[in-house]
Amino acid sequence: MRLLQQDDGGHLGLVEFIRNRIPPHAILSHTWSQTSKEVTFDVFMSGGPAEDLDYAESYGKIRACGE
Numbered sequence: 001m002r003l004l005q006q007d008d009g010g011h012l013g014l015v016e017f018i019r020n021r022i023p024p025h026a027i028l029s030h031t032w033s034q035t036s037k038e039v040t041f042d043v044f045m046s047g048g049p050a051e052d053l054d055y056a057e058s059y060g061k062i063r064a065c066g067e
Contacts, residue, residue: 001016001017001018001022002014002015002016002017003015003017003022003023003025004062004065006067012062012063014044014045026065028065036054036055036056036057036058037054037055037058038055038058039055039058039059039062043055044062
């Protein structure tokens, strides 16, 4: 399982957990916006959404969850 993690500098990343080492977590699963593209795993891993205005609203909501 991969979970979002925010470091002390505010950078979001994914951390992989295996089997019985999965910490308590929340699952967010819904469409973010009608006007903005959704941030997929591939887009998140490429670093694209932080730079791309098409993803601004969706990525902002992901960052807010990290905070």
